Amino acid sequence: MIRHNFLTDADAAQKFIDGVRRLKDPAQFPWPGRDGLSIYDSFVFWHHQSMMLMTPPNQNDRNAAHSGPAFLPWHRYFLITMEGLLRRAVNDSEFRIPYWDWTTDAELSEPATAPIWSNGNLGQFAGSDWQVRLEMSLRTGDLRPVNRSLQRELGDAGRLPTRTGVRMIIRDQAAYDTSPFSSSSAGGLRNLVEGWVGSERIHNSVHVWIGGDMGRSSSPNDPVFFLHHCNVDRIWAAWQERHLNSSYLPDMTAPDTLQFHRIDDALYSIYEDTVTPGDMVDYKRYYEYDTISDLTELQV
Ligand SMILES: [Cu+2]
Secondary structure, three states, rough: OOEOOOOOOOHHHHHHHHHHHOOOOOOOEEEOOOOOOEEHHHHHHHHHHHHOOOOOOOOOOOOOOOOOOHHHHHHHHHHHHHHHHHHHHHOOOOOOOOOOHHHHOOOOOHHHHHHOOOOOHHHHHHHOOEEEEEEOOOOOOOEEEEEEEEEOOOOOEEEEEEOHHHHHHHHOOOOOOOOOOOOOOOHHHHHHHHHHOOOOOOHHHHHHHOOOHHOOOOOHHHHHHHHHHHHHHHHHHHHHHHHOOOOOOOOOOOOOOOOOOOOOOOOOOOOOOOOOOHHHEEEEEEEEEOOHHHOOOOOO
C-alpha cells in the first residue's frame, strides 16, 4: 500500500481531508471519557505529553519523542496509528497518508501561495469550521482547553528545506545517530533531519515556516502536521534504502540514561500498545512510498 504525494494524488488528498474531519468530530469519533473532545484531539494531547516527558528527567533537552534517537520511530508510530484511524474513518483499507514535498515549494518565489494552501487543500482548515480545542499555553507551556480557529503565519520565519540539502544529508550521513544522542549531536541522520544542527534544519524549519499552531507542542492541531511528518518519514525511508548496512542506534547496551530511545525500549504512547523503535524499522510492513529516488540521487 502506497503513500503518495498529496499534490499528485487527488484521491488520497481528498480522503485525508475527509478522514481528519470525521476523526475531529466528537459525535462520530469521541475520545472516551473526554467530553466534547474527539479521537483527533487525543493526538494533540499525546504529542504534547511526549514533550513533557523528559528522558532522562534530570535535563530539559531530550524528551520521549524529540531531541533524541526516538524522534523518527516515535513519529513513524504516531503516523501509523493515525493512518489506521483514517482508514476506518474513510472506510478504505488501502488508504495511506500522503506526504507534502516541501522541497518543491522551496523552489517557488512565493511558497505561501503554493497549491497545498489553496482552499480546496489545506487552506480550508484555517477557516471557522475547524476548531482548536486544546492548545499549549505560550505562557505556562501547559495544555489548556480553548475554542478558536487554527493559526498559521506562512513564511513569516524559517524557510523550506531544499532538495539538494536533503539529498546531501541522505548521502553523507552514514550513521543513524551519534553521541550524545541529543539535540547537540553533531552528526547522524536523525539530528540533521530533526533540524537542531546543519544548514537546512529540515523538520524544525518547516514547523517554524508554517508558524502559529505548528510552533507549539500542540502542533498536530494543524492537519498539515501529518503531511509534513510523512515527508520527514520518507527521508528516513530513503536513507534506509541508501545505507542498507546502517541500523537504528543506540542498541540495548546503551546506558539507562537513554531509556525510551534504545532499540527495544517502548515508545511513549497514551494507548495500550507496546511498540519499540526496532518495530518501526521495517516500514514496508505498513506502507511504501511512491518514490524515494528523488531523494537518493547521487548528483547534488
Ligand atoms: Cu513532534
